[in-house]
Amino acid sequence: MKPSFGFTGSAPLAFTDRVVTDSAKQTLELDELELLLEALYRFCDYDLRQYGRRSLLRLIHNVLAEHGLQHISELIPLVAHDQAFRRSVIDRLTVSYSVMFRDPELFKRLKDDVLLYLQSFPRLSIWIAGCAEGEEVYSLAILLSEAGLLERTQLYATDISPKALESARSGVLKRAFDDEVAERYRASGGNKELRDYFSGVDGQLRIDKAILQRIAFERHDLVQQPNHVSAHLILCRNVFIYFDHVLKNRVLDKLGDALMPGGFLAIGVEENISLCNAYNRFDILSRKAGLFRKKLGY
Numbered sequence: 453m454k455p456s457f458g459f460t461g462s463a464p465l466a467f468t469d470r471v472v473t474d475s476a477k478q479t480l481e482l483d484e485l486e487l488l489l490e491a492l493y494r495f496c497d498y499d500l501r502q503y504g505r506r507s508l509l510r511l512i513h514n515v516l517a518e519h520g521l522q523h524i525s526e527l528i529p530l531v532a533h534d535q536a537f538r539r540s541v542i543d544r545l546t547v548s549y550s551v552m553f554r555d556p557e558l559f560k561r562l563k564d565d566v567l568l569y570l571q572s573f574p575r576l577s578i579w580i581a582g583c584a585e586g587e588e589v590y591s592l593a594i595l596l597s598e599a600g601l602l603e604r605t606q607l608y609a610t611d612i613s614p615k616a617l618e619s620a621r622s623g624v625l626k627r628a629f630d631d632e633v634a635e636r637y638r639a640s641g642g643n644k645e646l647r648d649y650f651s652g653v654d655g656q657l658r659i660d661k662a663i664l665q666r667i668a669f670e671r672h673d674l675v676q677q678p679n680h681v682s683a684h685l686i687l688c689r690n691v692f693i694y695f696d697h698v699l700k701n702r703v704l705d706k707l708g709d710a711l712m713p714g715g716f717l718a719i720g721v722e723e724n725i726s727l728c729n730a731y732n733r734f735d736i737l738s739r740k741a742g743l744f745r746k747k748l749g750y
């Protein structure tokens with residue numbers, strides 16, 4: 453008689469089989485993802501190889517579902533040979549989503565503390581890195597205008613996505629105003645009618661020319677390109693969230709280099725940079741609002 457080892461039936465074995473199969477599938481999928489990222493890097497110079505795997509997989513699964521494909525590896529020949537397809541995959545992976553006055557507690561802190569402090573400078577330089585379609589830089593420019601600082605400020609708004617930049621440069625809002633936008637503007641400390649900063653063109657809303665002309669829009673890749681501005685304030689919000697730990701640290705260090713001594717940095721409220729070495733270069737002004745200040749001498 454065979455020993456039973458205390459249990460009968462095949463349930464435990466079947467469970468183990470399934471675990472092994474699932475984990476092998478995950479490993480294979482991650483390998484396929486590596487190959488796809490390598491292809492994107494070689495064919496179009498987008499280096500997403502240190503972007504966080506979890507969010508990349510989520511986004512890639514959406515692309516697969518949209519095109520009725522099953523495996524990530526099926527995307528590789530398409531990315532290699534079809535330029536339009538390659539573009540659309542890149543657009544999906546770089547997520548250019550934004551809204552006006554997103555996370556108003558940050559804008560309120562900027563208005564009440566940072567802009568007040570910056571009043572003493574005759575010229576200001578502000579960099580919005582990962583500006584998407586412009587809503588964030590328009591929001592800040594409105595507050596600068598209300599603080600009487602816009603005229604002496606040069607705003608640099610950069611992003612890796614040419615498509616997002618084209619939209620941002622046009623000054624036209626993708627999403628119409630609703631009560632939530634007006635509410636966020638007020639919660640940010642806005643003290644006028646938000647609509648007064650826009651005019652209607654063909655049923656769309658376009659930001660005032662006087663605001664738009666203070667902003668230089670430029671393509672810039674935070675991963676591969678060196679800094680080209682020196683800034684009193686940098687906003688780089690909801691961009692770190694896509695990076696892995698090593699890349700987060702590298703980009704944070706880069707932004708630290710671009711800030712003037714005592715300069716301010718804003719990151720997204722859900723982002724965490726506290727485990728990065730480069731974090732030592734900053735003091736926390738408000739963790740809740742994602743606001744930091746470069747230490748003197750760092």
Ligand SMILES: C[S@@+](CC[C@H](N)C(=O)[O-])C[C@H]1O[C@@H](n2cnc3c(N)ncnc32)[C@H](O)[C@@H]1O
Nearest residue numbers: 546547548550582584612613673674675689690
């Ligand atoms: C979710 S949006 C955030 C937009 C805005 N900062 C906000 O918080 O509302 C992320 C933006 O980062 C940009 N991005 C991703 N990787 C980048 C990189 N390596 N260099 C510059 N921008 C990048 C994307 O194209 C996208 O427009």
